[in-house]
Amino acid sequence: MKKALIVGLPNVGKSTIFRRLVGRKTKILAYPGTAVEVARGRIRSEGQEIEIIDIPGIYNLTACSEHETVCRKILTEEQPDIIIQVADEKNMQRSLVLTAFLAEFEMPMLLVLNMADEAAQRGIKVKRHKLEELLGTAVVETVASEGAGIASLNAALARVRVPSLTCHLPEIINKAVANIETHMKDGIRSKRAVALLCLSDEETTASWAQDISGIRDKSKALRSIRETKMLFPRPVDLIIARSKDAWAEALYPEIVYYTPVISTPVMDKIGDMARHPVAGFFVLFSLLSALYFIVGKFAAGYLVDILVSDFFGGTVAPYARAVTAVIPSEFVREAIMGDYGLYTMGLVPAVGLVLPIIVVFFFTFGLIEDSGYFSRLSILLDRLFRKIGLNGKAVLPIVLGFSCVTMATISTRVLDSKRERFIAIFLLSLGIPCSAKLSVILVILAQVSFFAFLTVFGVIFALMIISGFVLSRLMREDGSRFIMDIPPVRIPSITNIAKKTSYRSMMFLREALPLFFLGAFGLFLAERMGLLLLLEKTASPVVKGFLGLPPEFAESLIMGFIRGEAGIAVLKKMLDKGIMDHLQLVVATIVTILFIPCVTNFLLIIKEQGSKKALAIIVSVTAFAILTGGAVNYLLRSANAVF
Numbered sequence: 001m002k003k004a005l006i007v008g009l010p011n012v013g014k015s016t017i018f019r020r021l022v023g024r025k026t027k028i029l030a031y032p033g034t035a036v037e038v039a040r041g042r043i044r045s046e047g048q049e050i051e052i053i054d055i056p057g058i059y060n061l062t063a064c065s066e067h068e069t070v071c072r073k074i075l076t077e078e079q080p081d082i083i084i085q086v087a088d089e090k091n092m093q094r095s096l097v098l099t100a101f102l103a104e105f106e107m108p109m110l111l112v113l114n115m116a117d118e119a120a121q122r123g124i125k126v127k128r129h130k131l132e133e134l135l136g137t138a139v140v141e142t143v144a145s146e147g148a149g150i151a152s153l154n155a156a157l158a159r160v161r162v163p164s165l166t167c168h169l170p171e172i173i174n175k176a177v178a179n180i181e182t183h184m185k186d187g188i189r190s191k192r193a194v195a196l197l198c199l200s201d202e203e204t205t206a207s208w209a210q211d212i213s214g215i216r217d218k219s220k221a222l223r224s225i226r227e228t229k230m231l232f233p234r235p236v237d238l239i240i241a242r243s244k245d246a247w248a249e250a251l252y253p254e255i256v257y258y259t260p261v262i263s264t265p266v267m268d269k270i271g272d273m274a275r276h277p278v279a280g281f282f283v284l285f286s287l288l289s290a291l292y293f294i295v296g297k298f299a300a301g302y303l304v305d306i307l308v309s310d311f312f313g314g315t316v317a318p319y320a321r322a323v324t325a326v327i328p329s330e331f332v333r334e335a336i337m338g339d340y341g342l343y344t345m346g347l348v349p350a351v352g353l354v355l356p357i358i359v360v361f362f363f364t365f366g367l368i369e370d371s372g373y374f375s376r377l378s379i380l381l382d383r384l385f386r387k388i389g390l391n392g393k394a395v396l397p398i399v400l401g402f403s404c405v406t407m408a409t410i411s412t413r414v415l416d417s418k419r420e421r422f423i424a425i426f427l428l429s430l431g432i433p434c435s436a437k438l439s440v441i442l443v444i445l446a447q448v449s450f451f452a453f454l455t456v457f458g459v460i461f462a463l464m465i466i467s468g469f470v471l472s473r474l475m476r477e478d479g480s481r482f483i484m485d486i487p488p489v490r491i492p493s494i495t496n497i498a499k500k501t502s503y504r505s506m507m508f509l510r511e512a513l514p515l516f517f518l519g520a521f522g523l524f525l526a527e528r529m530g531l532l533l534l535l536e537k538t539a540s541p542v543v544k545g546f547l548g549l550p551p552e553f554a555e556s557l558i559m560g561f562i563r564g565e566a567g568i569a570v571l572k573k574m575l576d577k578g579i580m581d582h583l584q585l586v587v588a589t590i591v592t593i594l595f596i597p598c599v600t601n602f603l604l605i606i607k608e609q610g611s612k613k614a615l616a617i618i619v620s621v622t623a624f625a626i627l628t629g630g631a632v633n634y635l636l637r638s639a640n641a642v643f
Contacts, residue, residue, distance in 0.1 A: 001042075002050045004110075004157065005074055007102060008086035009095060010057030011375065013114040015039070016144040016496065017086055018054035019503075021154065028507065031055075035413045035421065035608065036070045046158040053080065061101050062197065062237050064204040065416035072197070072205075075105055076212055079189050082160050083109045084153075089126055089141070090119035090488075092256055096248035097241075099135075100167045104193040108160040111139045112153055117146075118488055123259035131255045136164030145493045167247030169240060173199065176228040183221045185214030199225055201235040271489035274376040284377060288399070291364060299360035307352040331528075340527050345520035349600075350513050355505065357404055362501040365400075370492035379486070388468025389423045389475065390415070397424050401432035406601045408432070409608060419475050422613060425605060427468055429597045429621050431460045441589060444572050448582050452643045456589050459632060463594070463624065516600060523599070542626065548633045549588055550579050560592055561599055568592060582643040587633045594625035 008014045019026075022041030031038045039054040053074060056067045061075075074080065083102055087095030092113075102109060113119075113126055132139045138156040142149030169177075173196075180195040188194060197209035198221070206225075215221045229236055273279040320343055324333050337343050368374065377399075378392030385394050393415055400408035408428050412421045433441060445453045539554040547553070556571055571588055574580045580588065596602065596618050606614040 002048065002082065003078060003080040004050050004052050004082040004084050005071075005078075005080040006052065006054045006084045006086060007071060007098070008057055009059060009088065009091075009098060011372070012057065012086045012088040012095070013142075013144040014057065014086045015054055017084075017112065017114065017142065017150070017153070018052060019499065020144055020147055020150045022052055024503075031070045031073075034066045034070055035418075036066045037413065038070065038074075043154065045154050050082070050157065052084075053078075058098070060098065060241065061193075062200045062202055062205050062240075064202050066418075067416065068205075069208075072208070075107075076190060076194065081108065082157060083107050084112060084157075085109060086112045086114050088119075089113040089116050090122050090124045092124075092126060093248050093252045096251055097244050099163070100244035100247050103163040103165075103167075104196055105190040106162055106192065107190065109135075109137050109163050110153070110156055110160045111135065111137065112149075113139065113141045114144050116141045116149070117143045118490065122488075125257055125259075127255050127257065134165050134251065134255065137161040145496055167244050169243050172228060172231055173236065173240065176224055179224050180213070180215070180221055183213075183215045183218075188213060196240065199228060199236045199240075201229070201237045267489040267491075271372065271376060271486075274373060274489075275379055275486075277380070280376070280380045283373075284380070287368065287373070288402075291361075291399075291402075294360060294364050299357045303356035303360065304353055307356055308348060312348045312352045334528075335521065335524055338524060340520060340524040342517055342520050342524075345523060346513075346517040350509070350516040355509060358509075359501060359505050361400075361404065362504045363497060366497040366500050367492050370490070370497060372486075372489045375486050387472075388427070388465060389472025390420055390468070394420065394424050397428060398432065401428045402434070402438065405429070405432055405434045405597055406604055409601055409604050412608070422609065422617075423468060423471050423475070425609060426471065426617050426620070427464055429601070429605065429617055430467060430594060430624060431464045433593050441568055441593070444568065444575065444585065444589065447575065448585060449643050452582065452586050455586055455632075455636075455643075456593070459590050459628065460593055463628060467624070518603065546626070546630045546633075547587060547591065548637070549584050549591075550574065552579060553588055553591075556588065556592060557595055560595055561602075583636055583641060586636070586643060587629050590632055591625050591629035594621065594628055596622055596625075 006014050006018055018039060018041070021043050026039050026041040028037050028039045030036065036056060041052050043050055043052055055071055055074065058068050058071050061068055061072055075083075083105070085095070085099060085102055087099075099109075099111065111131070113128065119125065126141075128139050128141055138159050138161070140149055140152045140156050142153060144150070176199060177192060177195040180198050181191045184191055184194070191213075194209050194213050197205055198213060198215075200206040200209065210218070210221070232239055274283045321337055324336050327333050327336075335341055339345075374396060378395050380392075381395050382392030385391055394412075396414055397408040397411045400411050405428050409425055412424045412428075415421045415424060441456075445456060535554070535558065539557070540551040543549050543553050544551050552574060553571075556568075556574075560568070568589075571580070571585065571592065574588075575585055597605070602614070602618065605617060608614075609617065
């Protein structure tokens with residue numbers, strides 16, 4: 001069975017083309033040793049079966065980010081029979097640079113010119129047949145969002161060829177490449193591409209390429225590489241990249257003709273406003289408000305109430321109790337329907353609480369995503385995020401965190417480096433409350449004063465900035481390059497959004513449901529063995545002595561670990577009963593927000609970061625919560641603060 005790898009710059013429609021080709025029968029798994037998700041599916045083309053592989057967008061093949069690393073490994077280790085490069089027809093020159101990189105692998109290629117409709121709106125038209133003639137391989141046009149050209153793409157897989165036109169590199173580099181090739185072991189495919197990667201100035205990439213090339217006389221080859229690099233005043237990567245840029249720049253006018261568009265579309269003006277330093281924040285505030293009301297109010301309020309209270313609580317629960325009542329073992333009955341049972345803490349939270357929020361959020365998020373807004377938001381906030389060890393891409397998980405921290409943790413996979421993913425997950429775990437938790441917090445603080453609100457969120461914001469700054473200094477590493485392609489602002493396709501929403505929701509449920517059941521059963525065993533009560537008694541000295549809070553506050557922390565908003569609800573009950581004064585409430589709210597995330601997110605952190613890093617995050621966050629709470633308690637009481 002043949003393999004075809006779909007490659008392209010970010011935001012060119014690769015995944016849409018993949019779904020159009022493969023349909024629903026896909027498998028998505030993280031590539032071994034990385035957090036990069038690789039989608040695989042099968043199609044039939046001209047009577048033969050082909051496995052289609054879809055990977056996230058890349059800009060080149062020399063960078064050390066996980067996306068480029070996975071692409072290189074698939075090209076060299078899995079050795080696909082076909083490379084399908086998807087290009088944005090209205091931005092062809094940048095895509096041609098990537099074409100030049102891919103052509104070095106000397107594999108049959110198919111160039112797909114996607115978004116032909118948007119290119120036409122801008123007066124851009126690619127001479128497809130001329131490009132086919134110059135490249136020496138098949139070229140097709142598509143509008144993937146509408147399914148146009150997919151049949152032609154499928155048929156063109158039978159007539160792909162190895163590109164005959166490649167860019168010219170300096171003769172010194174060509175000689176060095178030829179020299180490295182002579183030292184490689186037999187059987188290495190794409191020797192020229194691997195040899196070029198051996199010359200890379202990015203040490204991780206060069207070391208990897210030298211290892212897989214099986215160089216027989218490594219000392220001689222390394223000497224040749226060093227001598228070649230010394231002949232250039234600038235990095236060899238830059239020399240190669242500029243050669244490919246020059247090739248693409250020379251080819252572009254031969255294959256593209258342009259009809260000027262007199263009027264600027266309204267959508268372009270909206271896109272420009274979204275990047276403006278002032279207007280951009282107004283657009284951001286408007287979208288966040290819409291997300292809060294749609295996801296936080298409609299989904300987390302109305303839909304969750306219907307599912308949890310009416311459906312699971314009123315319709316399903318009586319039948320579930322009737323079925324479990326016939327089970328002779330009291331232990332099994334409690335394990336299923338008890339306070340910490342699989343039904344109560346596993347099925348109902350997963351399907352009744354999380355799923356409706358996820359579905360509505362994915363649909364709303366899909367609308368914003370397909371509109372082309374997130375690239376503009378990333379550019380708007382990139383400078384601020386770099387101060388805390390991240391870049392503009394981290395906007396996505398941070399924004400998601402105010403809806404659902406669990407989903408935000410999953411979305412950190414969009415970040416390029418392990419360091420950035422760790423910092424983002426740490427900050428999410430530390431101080432980002434989900435919409436359900438945040439809504440209860442706002443209700444409680446509204447009963448106190450606006451000064452209490454400013455104190456709580458001022459402390460949280462300051463601590464997150466300081467934590468991010470310190471982590472970025474402790475985890476010394478060059479920040480990943482922030483290269484963001486700016487797609488045009490477009491009206492999303494509701495059909496495509498609905499398909500993506502259903503697919504993403506089912507994938508989430510398949511991943512999360514086992515974690516819900518695992519967490520529920522663990523809590524059930526802890527409660528049966530008296531560990532929960534023991535924990536409350538053990539925490540009492542710290543809670544009462546250091547934090548200055550009533551001993552009952554330990555119950556809030558325990559409930560908060562089970563369900564975030566449940567812990568905040570305990571605080572409200574304590575406030576209503578007069579157990580806690582306003583100053584204590586401010587301290588308790590800060591500690592509750594900073595305390596370890598809910599059990600679902602805790603299990604997901606283990607899955608994303610591994611047990612050691614997850615433990616480090618949980619221990620650090622818990623220490624921050626207690627120390628910050630104690631410090632705030634001392635400062636407020638010393639200042640005789642009144643709320």
